[in-house]
Amino acid sequence: MERSRSHGSLGDAHSHEEQDASPEDEEAVDADGCVRESGQLLNQHFTPNPHAGLPVYMTIHRVRRLILASIDDPYTLDQLKDPRMNTLIVRPLVDRLYDPDDVSVVYCLLANRVQFLREQSYQVHQTVNIARATLCELVAGRVLRRFHEDNPGRAGLLLLANILVAGFEPFQNAPEEILRENRHLQWPVQKRGGYERKLTALEVAIISESKSFLSSSACQRVVDAVYQGRVVYTPLSFVDILPDHYKHKPISLYDPRKAPLLNHYRLIVPRSRSIIEVCQFVVLLVLYILTMVHRNHLKFTIYEILFIVYTAGWVLDEFAAILEHGWHVHTQNLWSFLDITFIVIYGAYFFVRMHGLAVGRLDQGRALDILSIAAPVLLPRIAFNLMPDNMLLISLRAMMRDFTVLTLLAVWCFTGFLLALRWLTDTSIEDGNRDAPDWVTVCKWMLWIWFGLDGTGIERSVDLHIILGPSLMIAFAFLGNTLFLTILVSMLTNTFSKVVEDATAEIQFRRAVLTFEGVKSDAIFAYRPPFNILALLVLLPLKFLLSSRSFHRVNVAAIRVLNAPILLLISVYERQRLWHAQNRRPHSPSFFWNFSGFSPHGDILAVFNADPPQAIVDEIEEIDDLSDDALENEFITRPTREATLESDLRRRRRLSSSSRVFLGTRAA
Structure with a gap:
């Protein structure tokens, strides 16, 4: 109660809702613009892990014991939020687990949520583990909120950032015998000076789809700060194609006014990177359209050569993004399924085109015809980039996943009908029936029946067998067009309803995924396609010939030269807008015009600015x-x-x- 009373005044309540202030001029800032806390060395290029002494292994098992002892019956999230359940279960757990000096508690709670969800996958008829996983997410959100309430201002923002994006290991500070017997091997493990095998609480929340936790105000405060680049840190990744780990920056605030004009670290800021990726994809789309407009099956055009080279660099960038945080996290991206589809189409086109070049017959294989089917993939991708918060697109992605799963299951189940009809066709041909269709025609009939477009297959089934042919076709029509399509429509309707029901949590979840994926550690992301291919061919061999410090200098020099215009624009923009936009301060009339004066409701917004x-x-x-x-x-x-x-x-x-x-x- 004493902790709660400390926030009882209006001034404290207002400080919890105010925006984070800009870094002060007298604070210590290193050469890269990172505001260093007291006790940190300004010239220290590699910061040791400040959380290495936390008992993560013990806390994980302590949380599991408390959760198992607290709940034995299945409850929903709404039931756990009930005031009575909150008083009896949730609040006592928060009071037990909250420790102002231990920032790993949230990570341990989310790690237990992953384990409970995994156990639930093996126990279909018992939902108590779902309730326990939900309780872990709820308690994690309450603990994070208490950190947020007890630590306002910029110091609180840094603390929340350490909770969410600092790396922890499940076996951290575990006994040696436990490490030898139970620790799983990871391949490959790149040396990062004590930051190997680390996962962040934000990543664990994403892979466990903790949407309620990610949509909390405390979590979104950190997500927005990382997305805009006000909070910077060195990300952790599974494996890097072009690793450069000479420097490891701590989690800190960023002051653009004291940073170098060409700060190459700003290329991994999610907001800047998202804009750069959109521009890269627009270039890819333009080259694709020019290639198809000037296509020539007999020879390579200049547009096709540019498209092949540039797309190869784009595919390398996408492959590095998958390796950065793993397949599970990458597929949570809103447009990842479109990118993967285009990569498959481009791979098929490239293979066929190169095969035709090798045999001296470019007109064989019709590679450009294969490339033409990429148009329905590339054009909608622009809409996904420009409107990532649109509920229609978010729902479309979720429904596409269900549609793909059910379609593959239906094809698997109905392959037996195709085999039976094909064998009847072979028997009918052997009996001298010249009207018997081939198996390709039978596939077309089944497809038309599946979508309810044409009933020719039922009419012509007597050509296969006078009794068995119509029986199989009618059975297929009943199961496919009636049952499976009804199930498909019901599933898609249910998926759409779930997404729309909690639209805010879905949007915040996608923002968290976009932000987490946007912070890149691999040096290959600092090179724009197709220069990333050149960097891979040149710099990767140098990695084995030069020392870590020399390679870092060469890498930084190459990045700044190739990205000088982009870095200059980022620096000019952030020096004027990075903190002012967050603080909602009015811009100077000489540069920006305030249109609120033309609105009769402008004073409603202005009264809260001061x-x-x-x-x-x-x-x-x-x-x-x-x-x-x-x-x-x-x-x-x-x-x-x-x-x-x-x-x-x-x-x-x-x-x-x-x-x-x-x-x-x-x-x-």
């Missing part, structure tokens, strides 16, 4: 007591409530008269 004066704050605090004793007492009796209201009315009248005197004095 903090009220201290005299107004003190007066409001005297009127409304925001202490937890007044807000959380739900069992106050009626006479006491009436007396409280009467006392409050008298106090309002007294303060109203004093306010008139105060305002009259100011007017005078």
Whole structure:
């Protein structure tokens, strides 16, 4: 209660909602613009793990014991949020697990959620593990919220960032015998000076689809700061194609005014990288259209050569993105299925085209015809990039996943009908029936019946067998067109309803995925296609010939030369807008125009831009007591409530008269 009362004043309540302030000029900033905390060396190029001493292994098993002892029955998220359940189960767990000096508690809770969901996959008829996984997510969100409440301002933002994006290992500080017997081998493990095998709480929340946790205000505060580049850190990855781990930056704030003009680290900021990726894809789309407009089956055009080279670099960038955090995280991206589809189409086109070049017959194979089917994939991808928060596109991605799974299952199940009809066709041909169709025609008939377009297959089935042919076709039509399509429509409707039901959580979840994937550690991402291919061919051999420091210098010099215009634009923009936009300060009229003056509702927005004066704050605090004793007492009796209201009315009248005197004095 003492902790809660410390936030009872209006000033503290307002500080929890205010935006993070800009770094002060007198704070220590290193050569890369990172604000260093007290005790950190400015010239230290590799920061050791500050959380290496936390007992992560013990905390994980402690959390599991507490969760198992707290819940034995299946509950939903709404039931666990009930006030009674919150008092009996959730709040005691938060009080037990919250430790201001241990930032790994949230990670341990989410790790247990992953384990409970895994156990549930082996126990179909018992849903208690789902309830336990939900409880882990709920408690993790409450613990993170308590960190957020107890640590306002920029120091609190750094603490929340350490909780969510600092790396932890499940076996951290475990006994040696446990490490020898149970630790799984990972291949390959690249040396990172003590940061190997680390996972972040944000990544664990993404792979466990903890959408309620990711949509919390505390989590989104960190996600927005990382996305905009106000909080910077060195990301952790599974494997890098072109590793450069000479420097490891700690989690810190970024001051663009004291950073170098060409700061190559800004290329891994998610906001900047998302804009760069959109521009790269637009270039790819333009080259694709020019290739198809000027296509020539007999020879290579200049547009096709440019398209092949540039797309090869784009595919390398996509492959590195998959290796960065793994397939599971990458597929959570909104447009990942479109990228994978295009890569498959491009691979088939490239193989056929190169085979024709090798045999001297480019017109054979019709490779450009294969490439033409990429148009339905590339054009919608632009819409996914420009509108990542659109619920229609988010729902479309979820429904495409269900549609693909059910379609593959249907094809698998109905292959037996195709085999039976083909064998009947062979028998009919052997009996001398010249009207018997071939198996390709039978496939077409079955496809038309599946979608309910044409019933020719049922009419002509007598050509296969007078009894068995119609029986198989009618059975296929009943199972496919009636049952499977009905199930498909029901599944898609249910998926759409679930997505729309919690639209805010879905949008915040996609933002978290986009932000987490946007922070890249691999040096290959700093090179634009097709220069990344050149960097791979030149710099990767140098990695084995030069020292870590020399290779880092060569790599940084090449990145700054190739990306000088982009880095210059980023630096100019961030020096003016990085912190001002977050603080909602009005821009200078000489550079930006404020259009709120043309709206009759502009004052509603403007009244919240500036903090009220201290005299107004003190007066409001005297009127409304925001202490937890007044807000959380739900069992106050009626006479006491009436007396409280009467006392409050008298106090309002007294303060109203004093306010008139105060305002009259100011007017005078």
